Amino acid sequence: MFIEITEDDIVYAEKLLLPAGQSFNDERRAFIRCMESRDVIACPGSGKTTALLAKLVILARKVPFEENRGICVLTHTNVAIDEIKRRAGHAADVLFQYPNYFGTIQSFVNQFLAIPGYKSEFGNAIVAIDNDRFFSILEKMYLRGDYGFKRWMAEKGGISTLGNYWLHPETLKVGRSLDEPIRNLGEHTPTHQKITDIRMKVLKSGFLSFNDAYSIALRYIHLVPTIHQAFQNRFCMVFLDEAQDTYEHQFRVLDAIFQSEKLLVQRIGDPNQAIFNSDKESDRVWEPQSPLKFSDSHRYGETISKLLTSVRFYNDISLRGFQSRISYTPQLITFLPGEEHQVLQAFVKLVHKFELSENPCYAIGWIGKDKTDENKLCIPAYFPQYNRYQKQSNMHFSNLISYAAYAIKNAKTESLKHFFEVILQGVADALDDAGIKIEESNRSYTRHNVEKFLKRQNGNGYNEFRSQIIVHYLRALDSCLGAIELRDFIKASIVQNWSINDTESFLISDKIDFTNQPDTKEPINQFISDSGIVVNVGTVHSVKGETHAATLYLETDYYGKTDAQRLINFLKGERNSSELKKKRHIYNLKVVHVAFSRPKHLLAFACQALNVDEHKGELKNNGWEIHSVSELICDREEV
CATH class of the missing domain: 1.10.150 (DNA polymerase; domain 1)
Structure with missing residues (x-):
């Protein structure tokens, strides 16, 4: 199928999507004009979504296509679809109409394959894919x-x-x-x-489950091998965004129904940012076919792009920085054992030093799970109140019996995990009501902190507590459990493990009230300095695709080695061929590449001093400026 995209078409898209006076460069124009099955490798911050959107709004002007076929655009999240819809303007009225399809891979597979495949197999409709x-x-x-x-x-x-x-x-x-x-x-x-x-x-x-949907979809394709013809009849073009995050089972389905020799298939992504599936033995790495390239970034300047050139796995495209972007020299923050809790404050000192008033600022690490009991570096080693589940519950009832009643009320429609979480939230709020804080940080307890405390205090006692929760859950399923009984069990556990008066009104009230109380808890996963600088704390995986003003990468431990121990040669600008063959080095490189490519202005990396002390000269030669935590906290420049 031949569709000509002219210079006038591209100028139209530029006026619609780009700031005044800006235009697409030759690489973006080559992609926008390309009407054959080819992939696109796009470096971090390259504006690939804008380039794809430009192509789509141009195509929207050229409908109807031959045989009234449409466009299929697949992403991994609904956020990407919403962004396309928001920025497409009037073109969205055409793009989001039949026969076109815009949606996630999961929703596409559910709608067109799993649901009809299940109906054909079992004769009934699916209740839920969730x-x-x-x-x-x-x-x-x-x-x-x-x-x-x-x-x-x-x-x-x-x-x-x-x-x-x-x-x-x-x-x-x-x-x-x-x-x-x-x-x-x-x-x-x-x-x-x-x-x-x-x-x-x-x-x-x-x-x-979501995985079951793919099994049923692949079974349907196996039983009806000509089904790909139906998709070929409806679509003439298929675009897959963030292709590097696509799993093997997703590729199996898409490759079976979208045959690139029979319709245009273009997949866009960055293999260096494939952090969601690189640690899975069975998951296939995306292999770009005859790729076009977006080799320059609109996000960061030359100081950061120089570092990213060595800290990556694939080096088949250049990484040119944004010429007009002010990016400062990458900062290496070293710390001694026991200084981990001062790292975020040291980072704030750098934010002040470079007079960054722009938001947001982030501190991110690879491992969010609390491994401090094992003496391993993880995000909670730097920020003890970190909650890796990200979202803070807005469920805060006025007394313990309301939590018990709520858990029982929802037992038949919710999981054991939810039942347990409601109880843990009740314990956390009981402690908050009594003014009991986490000893190490003087912060309010969360569900996660309650569970961690119980495990640490008495492992066998925690296991018994968990076993009794299961017993109560099963009794709730059989309608044999009362709220007072469950409340008294929870209260006994609280009194046994914390110094709290068992006559506190929160613990003994018999009034069941499901009205949520105002959420007065502290901001979740935010370090707020005395000067008011807010540093959001999270995992690398949680911020993928984001752009920050300043980003601090926190060294963590993965399978016995920390980031700096494993990647010191890459941080120095060296690329050892033997290390590029090691699976954990490859995965670590991808995680760090994603982390280091988030900021526009300031990149910092916090690591143990003993991991870099012998390499300071080579690190400085590769563009790092090195400070110790104590030097930054004391506002002294490195000598």
């Missing part, structure tokens, strides 16, 4: 299983492992992945049969 509801149904069946089976599953990871086993598309037998069987478990064993029976009961009840 992990929370799937695990809720699975958990209830699992908890009623026999002791021997649950013990075997517990050793393998319990309900999580059971739910994450895959259904083989052709046989619907349960396996470790789409291709691999469960290790050391024959398909004819009683245990494997029980696993299959439970999973099939959940499937036939109409509740599918």
Whole structure:
């Protein structure tokens, strides 16, 4: 299919999408004009979404296409779809109409393959494709299983492992992945049969996990091998955004129904930012086909782009910085053991030094899970009140019995996990009401902190507490549990573990009130300096795709080595070929590349002094400016 995109078309898109006086360069124009199946490798901050949007608004002017076929645009999040819709202007009226399709890969597979495939197979409609509801149904069946089976599953990871086993598309037998069987478990064993029976009961009840949807979709494609013709009849062009984040099972479905020799398929992304699937053995890395390239960034200047050139896995495109962007010299903050809690304050000193008034500022790390008890670096080592679940509950009732009643009320529609979280939130609010804070940080307890405290105080006691929660949950399912009984159990646990008066009104009130109280909790995952500078704290994965004014990357520990220990040569500008063959080096490089490419102006990296002391000269030669935490806190320049 031939569609000509002219210079006038591109000028139209520039006026619609770009600031006055700006235009697309030759690389973007080559992509906008390209009408054959080719991929695009786009470096961080290259404006790939804008280039794709330009192409789409131009195509919207040229409808209808041959045989009235349309455009299919697939993304990984609805946020990307909303951005396209917001920025497309009047073109959205055309683009978001049949026969075009804009949506996530998951929603596309659900609508066009999983739902009709399931209906064809089982004769009934799917109730829900949703992990929370799937695990809720699975958990209830699992908890009623026999002791021997649950013990075997517990050793393998319990309900999580059971739910994450895959259904083989052709046989619907349960396996470790789409291709691999469960290790050391024959398909004819009683245990494997029980696993299959439970999973099939959940499937036939109409509740599918997101992974199940792909299994059913692939089964439908297998049973109806000509189905790709239906998609070819509807669409003449397919665009896949953030292609590097696409999993193997998603590629399998898309490759089966969109055959690039029969319609235009263009996939856009950056292999160096593939951090969502690089640690999975079975997941395939996106392999760009005959790629076009966006090799310059609109985000950061030359000082940051120079560093990114060495701190990456693939180096097949240049990384030119934005000429008019002021990016400062990358800052290396070193700290001694025991100084981790001062790192964020030291970063704030740098923000002041460079007079950055622009927001946002972020401190991000690879590992958010609290491993401080193992003496390993993680985000909570720097910021103890970090909550890796990101969202703070807005559920705050006026007394403990309301939490108990709420947990019981929702037990039949929610999972054991939710039941447990409601109880933990009740404990956290009881402690807050009594003025009891976390000893180390003097901050209010969260659900996560409550659970961590109980584990640390008495591991066996925590396990018993958890076991009793399961018992109460099962009784709630059978309508045999009262709010007062559950309230008294929670109260006893609180009094046993914290110095709190058991006559506190929050603990003994019998008035059930589900009215949420105003949320007066401290800001979640934010370090606020005395001068008012706000530093948002999160994982690298949580900020992928974002642009920051200033970014601090926090060294963390992954499989026995920290970032600096593993990547010191790359930080110095050296690229060792043997290290580029190591799986964990590759993954670490991608995580750091994403982190280092977030800021426009200021990039900082905090790491243990002992990991870089012997390399300071080479690090400085590669563009780093080095300060210790104590020097920054004391406002002294490095000598």
